[in-house]
Amino acid sequence: MKKLVIGLGNPLLGDDGVGVAIVRELAGENLGVDVVEMNTSGFSVAEAMLGYDVVVVVDAIAGRKPGRIHRFSLDAMSQCMHFTSAHDTNIATAIEFMKRNQDFPRHVKFVCVEIIPKNEFDEGMSEDVKKAVIEAKNAVLDELNNELMEVR
Template sequence: MRTLVLGIGNPILGDDGIGFHIAQELAKEINDENIDVKDTSVNGLNLLELIVGYDKLIVIDAIMTEDEKVGEIYRLKPRNSSETAWSTISLHHLNLATTIQIGKKLFP
């Protein structure tokens, strides 16, 4: 099983770069031929070229929540539904869940 650990963020924007920086540190520690660790600043459909071909995806990214607990770790699971709100899609502002849904349709 091929796994991708993907750190997302902008390394020059403070908290937003946390996923990017964590991935860089993990890459130094993980030595498993079935696990790739990558960092990126891209989002939306640009993520597809990075994640296609993997069996499992682990994403490390900063998020904003209503309770705004700084430093809290959240484990989010993809929705079971394969439905995507196609009418609300903007190619400039796709969230990760929508990007993955589109990827599953494009690369079954």
């Protein structure tokens, strides 16, 4: 079974980089899983999923309690959308389009960490979000090992 973990975010925007921080933690382990960092959304992310059986996407979501971790199925993931682009579509729309492709994964999950978004450069994460990295990493591992993953 071919598995992929995609870490989304921009480490130059502080807490927004939590998805990247989590996949960097995973990359240091020998899991037999492909790990990718991306700072884009939409079709680039959806295309990266093609050819895999299982995909876990890790990202930050806007919220009120920094560090709180959420897990979403593919059907529910629209609740954790926080990014749009004038040059691309959002990930929910891109995934809906790409699901028509026979190479789209059978299992897709999202592990999201709440942040309070700031529109300023900051290479460090807040303490609450830093503390959530290991717990979120464990949530990703749990999703990768969960044989009862919801079918799309």
